[in-house]
Amino acid sequence: MKTKPKIVVIGGGSGQPIILKGLKQYDADLTAVITVADDGGSSGTLRHxxxxxxxxxxxxxxAVMSNVSQDIIDVFQYRFKKEDEMLAGHALxxxxxxxxxxxxNDIFRGVQILSHLMNVEGQIYPVANEPLVLHAEFTDGTVLSGEAEITAAHKVIDHIWVTPQENSGHAEAQAPSEVINAILNADEIVLGPGSLYTSVLPNLVIPNVREALKLTPAKITYIANIMTQKGETDNYTExxxxxxxxxxxGCRVIDSVIxxxxxxxxNYIxxxxxxxxxxxxxxxxxxxRREGAVPIVGDLLQLRDDGAFHDGDTVAKLIMKIVDEKKIKN
Structure with missing residues (x-):
């Protein structure tokens, strides 16, 4: 009996849905692991x-992993107008x-029930069952807390870490067992694309996630960003x-880089x-290659809305090629 390859996509922001939408076309068991450190916009208001x-x-x-009608997705994604007072800016x-x-009384369980109601194909796991606070130390030695403040500082980041909120009663951030089991049982783990320090790394620095990445037999692929980000990755190469x-x-975990x-x-942007x-x-x-990873190159560029994005279909094809090559070797 043919088993579906288990692919875990870890990240957040606008890049993750693009990749998941591309992968949804294939016969794969998809799991999305999503950052919970965002504190801006509608999400930040509701979090607070x-x-x-x-x-x-x-x-x-x-929205991209659901199999309900487009009409329902459109309602789900509807954002109230800015003149709608207390609801202004909130997505339904x-x-x-x-x-x-x-x-x-449990966000993780709530997401699982809603995933069932939305007829989601695959698993959607917040990386933690509580909001996490992102901290950054910059190369000048200063420290800031909160994703929005860190991004707005436009300073060079040395390293980041996450903690539970002060009122949580927990000393250390921890991912649910479902997240850890998904990582340990995966055939392929995909990181990114997305903001390096505010979408990708906040997932990976959670202690039990970090240890699971070191232990997993899965191949770990990083999807390199197309553009650098002000204050985060200015002048960064892949x-x-x-x-x-x-x-x-804490060790070389990246096997390949798309x-x-x-x-x-x-003059397009x-x-x-x-x-x-x-x-x-x-x-x-x-x-x-000198970082221990295999480069997998291709024209992944999609120009739209006066911006530069990944072509999700092209990236998904490359991810599935990596999965197939692993199967052949095994």
Whole structure:
């Protein structure tokens, strides 16, 4: 009997749903592990008032992994207008996730029940059952807490870590057993794409996640970002991203790196709209090899909305190729 390959996609932000949407076309057992350190926008407001994990990234992943009609997805993703006073800026799906968390008195269980109602194909796991606080120490020795503040500082980050909120009663951040088991039982683990220090690494520095990544027999693939980010990864090469991940985990865990060869046209980006990006990431496959990872290159570029994004279908094809090659070797 043919078994589906188990693929775990770890991240957050806008990049993760793009990859999951591409992978959904294949016969694979998908698990999304999602950061819970966001504290901006609608998610940050609900997190603050209701003391729940930020729901925005969970909502966007659920929308692409769901098999309900597009009409239902459109309602789920609907965002109230800015003149709607207390509801201004909130996505309906964020409110539904918040309601499920309160109803079940457990955000993780609430997400699982809602996933069933939304006919999600695969698993959606918040990386922790409580909101986490992101901390960063910069190269100048200063320290800031909170994702929004860290991003807004536009300073060079040395390293990050996460802690539970002060009122949680927990001394250390911890991922649920479902997350750890998914990592340990995976055939392929995919990291990114997304903000290195605020979407990808906040998942990986949770102590039991970090240990699971060291122990898993799965191949670990990093999808390199197309653009650098102001204050986070200015002047970073693809190898710099890989090095930062390995250093935060504590050993070389990245087996392969999916790297873009397509060139972003010089005058295409609307820098005012996409004001968090700086310039295209410098590509050096040999430098990536020196970090112990195999470079997998291709034109992954999708130009849309005056910005540069990954083509989810092309990336998914490369991920499935890695999975198939592992099967052949085994």
């Amino acid at each position: 008032y209701l003391d729940i994990i930020p729901p925005g990234d969970v909502r966007n992943v659920m 799906g964020n409110l539904i996730i918040a309601a499920m968390a309160e109803k079940e 190898a710099d991203h890989v090095r930062a991940i390995n250093e935060h985990v 790297m873009n060869t397509g060139e972003v046209p010089e 609307d820098w005012q709209r996409w004001n968090e990006v700086s310039h295209q990431v410098a590509s050096d496959p040999e430098e990536v």
